[in-house]
Amino acid sequence: MIRHRLRRALHCVGFVLALGVLAAGEARAELKIGFIDSDRIFDQYAKTKEVQDAFNREVQDLANSAREMKTEIDDLQRKLDSQGPMLSETKREEQSKTLQDKISAYEAFVQKNWGPSGEVSRLNEQFLRPILDRVSKIVTSIGQDEGFSLILDAADGNIVFGDRTLDLTDRVLGALRDEDAGVQPAGRKGLNTGGSSTGQ
DSSP, X not given: OHHHHHHHHHHHHHHXXXXXXXXXXXXXXXXXXXXXXXXXXXXXXXXXXXXXXXHHHHHHHHHHHHHHHXXXXXHHHHHXXXXXXXXXXXXXXXXXXXXXXXXXXXXXXXXXXXXXXXXXXXXXXXXXXXXXXXXXXXXXXXXXXXXXXXXXXXXGTOOSOOOGGGBOHHHHHHHHHHHHTTOOOSOGGGOOSSOOOBOO
């Protein structure tokens, strides 16, 4: 889940930069284009693995709780199926109501945690947002400082072919690692590990 959020958020950066150029009314004979691969950033940046592991631990706790609730429901259902014919109608209705209450509680728990605005979504945002903000800031800074008209994300499937000299992924990874190490470059232009060229 985190990976998909990273991809969706990052591939918008290029379009934002392009819209900024158009909104400013700049007519350019040449477009400077670059791209990143957010999947590769996700795979190769150590902090994303730390974030993924922390996220997985939180979700696993919720999954364990859901599994316990489901096991209790299954046990009650089996008990009711096997003993039901021997129970009085009152007792059978009482156990059926207990079972239905537990099913309702289980469904509410699943919806609360895995629904569209549930706890898992909130955790995903909480863990991912700091990295997304940093990557977006780096990409935007490279785009603005170096006059890129467009920076795309290869991971979203819109780039069928791209000259490797246009790939800014290593520069973004390098900038993230430099920030983690406390290295503050004078400007993004100094991060010359490849990836700037002029497109059509």
